[in-house]
Amino acid sequence: MATAIVTGASQGIGACIAKRLAKDGFDIALNHYPSDSDKANAEKVAEECRAFGVKAELFAADVSKYDECEKMVKDIKEAFGSIDALVNNAGITKDGLLARMKESDYDAVIAVNQKSVFNMTKFAASVMMKQRHGRIVNVASVAGLYGNAGQMNYSASKAAIIGMTKTTAKEFGSRNITCNAVAPGLIRTPMTDVLSDELKQKMIEAVALKRYGEPEEIASVVSFLVSDDASYVSGQVIEISGALSM
Numbered sequence: 001m002a003t004a005i006v007t008g009a010s011q012g013i014g015a016c017i018a019k020r021l022a023k024d025g026f027d028i029a030l031n032h033y034p035s036d037s038d039k040a041n042a043e044k045v046a047e048e049c050r051a052f053g054v055k056a057e058l059f060a061a062d063v064s065k066y067d068e069c070e071k072m073v074k075d076i077k078e079a080f081g082s083i084d085a086l087v088n089n090a091g092i093t094k095d096g097l098l099a100r101m102k103e104s105d106y107d108a109v110i111a112v113n114q115k116s117v118f119n120m121t122k123f124a125a126s127v128m129m130k131q132r133h134g135r136i137v138n139v140a141s142v143a144g145l146y147g148n149a150g151q152m153n154y155s156a157s158k159a160a161i162i163g164m165t166k167t168t169a170k171e172f173g174s175r176n177i178t179c180n181a182v183a184p185g186l187i188r189t190p191m192t193d194v195l196s197d198e199l200k201q202k203m204i205e206a207v208a209l210k211r212y213g214e215p216e217e218i219a220s221v222v223s224f225l226v227s228d229d230a231s232y233v234s235g236q237v238i239e240i241s242g243a244l245s246m
């Protein structure tokens with residue numbers, strides 16, 4: 001059985017990706033932030049994954065921490081035997097106009113959104129290289145492609161992920177490892193629930209499909225990218241935004 005790691009899998013897009021890959025037949029290593037509430041939520045997601053007849057286990061780690069990622073990947077390899085897919089999904093926002101953005105808010109977003117991709121890719125790709133097979137999907141954002149006022153930190157982290165995706169595709173391609181990114185637009189999750197109604201309305205007006213995207217609509221593209229059908233797709237960024245940018 002193939003194994004997929006999903007980071008930040010306790011809610012939102014990560015939870016949805018975990019369930020979709022379980023439905024596809026992957027055993028799931030669910031990473032969650034080490035807090036009681038994230039653990040409880042992740043356990044519910046794991047239960048839903050197991051309902052598809054696959055193995056699903058929880059792995060607590062703050063993915064911005066290098067040592068925690070190293071230990072987690074080692075533990076997952078021991079528990080599951082292989083690592084076939086890695087979805088770097090965990091992410092946070094700490095929005096504000098640049099003039100008022102605190103240095104600590106910049107550093108925190110870069111650490112969770114960007115450094116985590118360095119950490120997890122380094123350790124998981126080392127396992128995949130030995131297997132001569134692997135699929136990596138990074139969750140970027142339209143903010144990384146086009147920028148967004150109030151998101152200097154977030155857009156920097158997501159633009160970096162796109163560069164890291166292309167570099168990973170080039171460095172590991174000869175070992176039969178693909179790496180792609182998805183760039184979601186406005187998706188209905190706890191991350192966007194906190195936006196003001198006025199901002200939500202303004203953003204939806206800019207979307208050609210005139211509605212939110214659902215987390216399932218991100219998960220289905222990730223499902224394709226980790227499948228055999230996507231065996232010759234690598235180094236690409238797939239925007240999933242209902243034509244927000246057009």
Ligand code: NAD
Binds near residue numbers: 009013038186191
């Ligand atoms: P969310 O806030 O619902 O979920 C984020 C998950 O990441 C949570 O489970 C959280 O616990 C986890 N996480 C945060 N910091 C972590 C850490 N240090 N270690 C481990 N886990 C951590 O948000 P979401 O909307 O589901 O976002 C998922 C991904 O999609 C993020 O990378 C986000 O930037 C990206 N994204 C979301 C949208 C959107 O509109 N919702 C748009 C574009 C991109």
